[in-house]
Structure formats: C-alpha cells, structure tokens
Amino acid sequence: MDSSTTVVEHIYLLVMVTLISVVQNAFFAQKVEREGNGQNAKTSAFERVYCANRNCMDAYPTFLAVMWCAGLCLSQATAAFAGIIYLVVRQKYFIGYMGQTSQSTPGYLFGKRVLFFLFLMSIVGTFNYLLTHYYGSNYKEYVETITSAASALLLIP
C-alpha cells in the first residue's frame, strides 16, 4: 500500500495526460471508423482522415516515451504541461489535415518544438543524475526552475 502510493505520487500527472491522449486517440479512431464505414470508403475525405490518423499514430509512441522519460527524470509537472500543449497541437493538426484540399496537405511532422523540449528535459535530467552520482553536486532544483520558466516559451505560437 505504502510503496504503491509513493509510485502514484510521482506519476499521477503523467497518467492524467496519458489518459487525455487516449481519449483523443479514441476521437481520431472514431472519425476514421465513421468515414470508412458505408459506401464512401474510397473517397478523398476518407483518405485524408485516414492519413491524418496515421501520422498522429506514428508519432504517438515517440511522444509517450519522451514525455514519460522527461517526467521521471526531471520534473513531472513541466513534462505534463508540455504534454498538454502537444495534445493541443495534435488536435489542431488533425482538424487542419481534414479540412485541407489534397493539394496542400500539411507535412508529415508536427509538434516538433514540444517534442524537442521534452527531449532536452530528459537529457538534462539524465546528466543531472550522472553529475549527482559521480561528483555529488546536485543542480536539480536550479534546473527545475529554469525548465518551468522555459516551458512558458512553448505557449508562443
């Protein structure tokens, strides 16, 4: 009981963001299901929604891996905040992809900035652990403050 509560304490924000992303996945999948059903299975609308869902699903494991690594290694709250922003970007991408004509589809990639931020957080967290382990100096608090401040930059469109 005790040790399990400790585990939940360190991950509950990440779990929440993961659950929101699952709801979003279900929303995407349901769009594909509805468009694919019936006689319009080969139309351009189906192809676009299928392709948008495909691109989102391709990046999904990468996103989950980076967010959880960043959250476990450095700071849970900042990683969860960046995760939420990624989900907003993904929602915009999906809606934008569906509305486009096939001449001007958005690119394959999206949310590069957020993923890069989470990636940096993981690297900093790992290096901070190595520094703590081998040199005894611990910069975690400074790094966490800087990271929280830097995460505000993600809000700039």
Place this chain on the structure above:
Amino acid sequence: MDSSTTVVEHIYLLVMVTLISVVQNAFFAQKVEREGNGQNAKTSAFERVYCANRNCMDAYPTFLAVMWCAGLCLSQATAAFAGIIYLVVRQKYFIGYMGQTSQSTPGYLFGKRVLFFLFLMSIVGTFNYLLTHYYGSNYKEYVETITSAASALLLIP
C-alpha cells in the same frame, strides 16, 4: 537488489501480459511476412492480413499505456486480467478479419469495452490518490474489491 525486487513485485503480472502481447505481435507480423513474400504480394489476401495487422498495431500503444496506468494506479491483478481479455478479443478480431471477404470487413475499432474498463480503472486510481493526498481518506481497498468484481463483467461476450 532490495528496491529492484520491490519494483518487480508491482509489475510482474503486467510484464507477463506485455510479453504475451509481444508474442501475439510476432504471430501477426509473421503472417504478414509470409503473405507478403513471393508473387502474391498484391492479392486480396495480403491486403486483408496487412490491414488487420495495421489496425491491431495502431491500437497497441494505446492499449499498453492504458493497461500500465491502470495496473500502476489501482490494481495490478485486475489490469492484467483485463489485458488478457483484450488479447483474446484481438486474436478473434485478427482471425475474423483474415477470413472475411472484402465486402464485409469488421470495423476499424475493437476491444472498446476492455479499453474503456482499463481507462476507468486509471481514472479511479488517480482520483483515489488525490483524495488520499488531500483529504486523508483512503478508499483504495473498497475500490479494488469493486473493480475485481466488475472485471468479471468483461467475460460476458
């Protein structure tokens, strides 16, 4: 050694279900490999097995995320049990997809009920943690009992 054993204690059932799902993935992938090899790479049989594998793989990260969240936040055994049921549903879906004629393929989604159950488990677990943290009241034991009982409902086809 000590703390690592503690970690394994909380996840070994989830690890087992994950390993079974990996074996199933390998089975699916090997079906695709065999159908895709040789001269029949553009037949309808290949397309169907490829599509079934695709739909299963699309839902795989979502399934893993929800199962692990439910297992870590609430109850390991119940989450593993629901995971096993999901794998059975997935096996049926794959076999059914392969055997169908292309007129009447099953939909894009499957195992919705199990995923929803795991999703609910994660939410309940997270809320229970928040209640414990802020109010000091702990309903985890009651919730675990109710969840285990409710998981029997998943067996209804």
Place this chain on the structure above:
Amino acid sequence: MDSSTTVVEHIYLLVMVTLISVVQNAFFAQKVEREGNGQNAKTSAFERVYCANRNCMDAYPTFLAVMWCAGLCLSQATAAFAGIIYLVVRQKYFIGYMGQTSQSTPGYLFGKRVLFFLFLMSIVGTFNYLLTHYYGSNYKEYVETITSAASALLLIP
C-alpha cells in the same frame, strides 16, 4: 528528491537508449517528410522510404516494451546494450530498404534475434522474481552474469 533519484538510478541507461531511438525516429520521419514534399510524392523512392519508415514504426512499441521490461526485471545495462544493437540493426535495415530496387525489398521483419534475446531476459527476470518470492532462493546474480556473457553473442552478424 531521495526516492526520485532512486528511480532514475534504475532507468537512466534505458532512458538514454530510448532518447537515441527517438533521434533515429526523427531522422526517419525527416527523410519521409523530405521525400514526400514537392512533386515527387508518388514516385517509387517515396514509396520505399515510406514503407521502410512504416515497418520500423510498426515494431517500435514492441521494442520499447520488451527493452523496458527486460531492463526493469533483470539487468539494466544488458538490456540497454541489446537496445543499442537493435538500433544499429534498424539503421542498417532502413538504409538497405531505401537503396533496394522494388524487386528485392527486404522482408517485413528485422532485428528478430535482439528482440528474442530481450524477450528471454524478461521471462527469466519474471521467473527469478517468482522463485525468490515463493522459494526464497535468489539466482539473480548468476542469471545476470550469464546474461551479460550471452549478450556478446548478439555482436555476431
């Protein structure tokens, strides 16, 4: 602070390998992005790079799951070493896929040996935990030594 450092201690090598795999994913995705842009979106070169990326992404959640299970249940360093080898194999597969003519593409699967090794590690780790729990006998040190030695076999091409 304390307990969080303990967590990082058990996973920092796995986090590093995960981050390297994310960089590789970004490299693959960027190749797809560049080939898909512009007028050559329907050429055979685009189809090949898209297919290579697809096959790599299909196996990615399976790889992550097996590597983390092996690392948490048995030995972090050996799992990370096998993960690095998997990434090298994947890089070779991707490059090979892009360079091939469409008559002789490599198969759908790759890195089977490494995945099988990580899978075995997870099973051994789980069984060792069960043995420790129910019989009190702990073979973890012997198993770890044997596993580290066996991981050298993965270097044989």
